[in-house]
Amino acid sequence: MITILDDSFSELNAYLESNKPSKIIFLTDENTHEHCLPFLLSNVTTEVPYEVIEIEPGEELKTIDTATQLWEILSDFEADRKTLMINLGGGVITDLGGFVASTYKRGVSFINIPTTLLAMCDAAIGGKNGIDHQFLKNIVGTFANPEQIFIYVGFLKTLPHPDLRSGFAEMLKHGLIADRKHWEDLTAISELTPENIAHYIERSTGIKQEIVQQDFKEQNIRKTLNFGHTIGHALESLFLKSGCPIPHGEAIAIGMICETRLSYLNKLITEEVSDEIIKQIKKYFPLHDISSFKIKEILHLMTNDKKNSLGEINFSLLNGIGSSCYDQRVSNDEITEVLTFYNNMTA
Numbered sequence: 051m052i053t054i055l056d057d058s059f060s061e062l063n064a065y066l067e068s069n070k071p072s073k074i075i076f077l078t079d080e081n082t083h084e085h086c087l088p089f090l091l092s093n094v095t096t097e098v099p100y101e102v103i104e105i106e107p108g109e110e111l112k113t114i115d116t117a118t119q120l121w122e123i124l125s126d127f128e129a130d131r132k133t134l135m136i137n138l139g140g141g142v143i144t145d146l147g148g149f150v151a152s153t154y155k156r157g158v159s160f161i162n163i164p165t166t167l168l169a170m171c172d173a174a175i176g177g178k179n180g181i182d183h184q185f186l187k188n189i190v191g192t193f194a195n196p197e198q199i200f201i202y203v204g205f206l207k208t209l210p211h212p213d214l215r216s217g218f219a220e221m222l223k224h225g226l227i228a229d230r231k232h233w234e235d236l237t238a239i240s241e242l243t244p245e246n247i248a249h250y251i252e253r254s255t256g257i258k259q260e261i262v263q264q265d266f267k268e269q270n271i272r273k274t275l276n277f278g279h280t281i282g283h284a285l286e287s288l289f290l291k292s293g294c295p296i297p298h299g300e301a302i303a304i305g306m307i308c309e310t311r312l313s314y315l316n317k318l319i320t321e322e323v324s325d326e327i328i329k330q331i332k333k334y335f336p337l338h339d340i341s342s343f344k345i346k347e348i349l350h351l352m353t354n355d356k357k358n359s360l361g362e363i364n365f366s367l368l369n370g371i372g373s374s375c376y377d378q379r380v381s382n383d384e385i386t387e388v389l390t391f392y393n394n395m396t397a
């Protein structure tokens with residue numbers, strides 16, 4: 051289901067040849083339209099007619115308004131059940147495109163061609179599609195798998211550095227929750243460049259796939275893939291609401307620092323291990339000033355987390371490097387303590 055493409059794009063062409071869609075609709079944003087679509091089209095050999103949709107880039111567009119516009123465009127293009135949507139972009143495009151495709155006419159086929167590191171290693175895989183609403187992250191969505199995921203690492207050449215770093219956060223997460231060696235390999239990288247990271251993409255995709263295959267609908271082990279996201283998503287929402295969004299991975303890096311410290315407070319790891327993990331994350335990620343965000347508002351946002359049950363916030367935490375657990379309860383005092391801990395790091 052995941053294919054790493056070389057310059058010939060032959061597996062993509064073979065897929066299109068054997069599936070014979072009635073029409074192809076490419077969903078792009080301004081940047082992937084400019085940097086990725088021309089190369090893709092120059093390599094696609096199919097005779098199937100196609101249309102291209104381009105939206106503005108950014109998390110602000112991952113909304114019901116954009117989804118509505120896209121449903122209307124699919125209708126204008128007379129998309130039918132044999133239409134194939136190709137989501138060419140980062141996580142915003144794969145989340146939004148997957149949501150639109152999986153709901154239009156109760157579902158048209160889609161494939162993901164991720165163009166950011168984050169989408170290659172995480173967002174394009176696993177069938178979580180969705181949109182934000184009232185600044186709540188991915189609060190409306192579907193579980194629906196793309197027919198295929200085609201990864202072409204060459205697309206990373208034009209990716210801005212902050213977005214490369216953002217994807218690296220999710221890779222570090224994969225190492226922390228499931229594979230100590232992956233964590234050690236990644237944290238040995240001194241400079242984040244596509245060349246230095248490319249070799250480790252396959253392992254990250256493998257970790258994500260192995261977990262999702264065991265628990266597609268996130269009833270149990272899939273919750274570990276959400277490590278760093280309970281606090282991270284709440285902060286990402288607040289940055290988005292403030293009009294100064296930060297990349298998803300940067301919010302998750304803050305979340306991972308706080309939730310690593312929570313793992314220590316809950317006696318799941320020693321302070322020494324917690325300090326070591328935090329030191330490594332700090333090596334790559336800028337510290338953000340979150341002191342103006344009210345703890346009450348952060349806690350309130352966390353009550354919307356999708357892992358919660360029976361009115362309780364459930365955390366996914368670490369019980370070692372490369373080992374994790376889920377459905378962990380922590381007190382509001384402990385959450386306040388780790389947010390203060392992070393604030394003190396930035397002071």
Ligand SMILES: NC(=O)c1ccc[n+]([C@@H]2O[C@H](COP(=O)([O-])OP(=O)(O)OC[C@H]3O[C@@H](n4cnc5c(N)ncnc54)[C@H](O)[C@@H]3O)[C@@H](O)[C@H]2O)c1
Binds near residue numbers: 079082142166208
């Ligand atoms: N569904 C999932 O499992 C899952 C997992 C992780 C994250 N996500 C979601 O993914 C989103 C973040 O994804 P993202 O970090 O890819 O952000 P993004 O899609 O906004 O892409 C980041 C930026 O890079 C640009 N870009 C993309 N590819 C490019 C290329 N090859 N060259 C130049 N510019 C390029 C985009 O236009 C955008 O400006 C968030 O909404 C997050 O919630 C979903």
Ligand SMILES: O=C(O)C(=O)C[C@@H](O)[C@H](O)[C@H](O)COP(=O)(O)O
Binds near residue numbers: 178272
């Ligand atoms: O695939 C998953 O499961 C994840 O949790 C991966 C996360 O990196 C990703 O950000 C996901 O979109 C979060 O999902 P959500 O259910 O917390 O909205």
Ligand SMILES: [Zn+2]
Binds near residue numbers: 172220
């Ligand atoms: Zn994430």
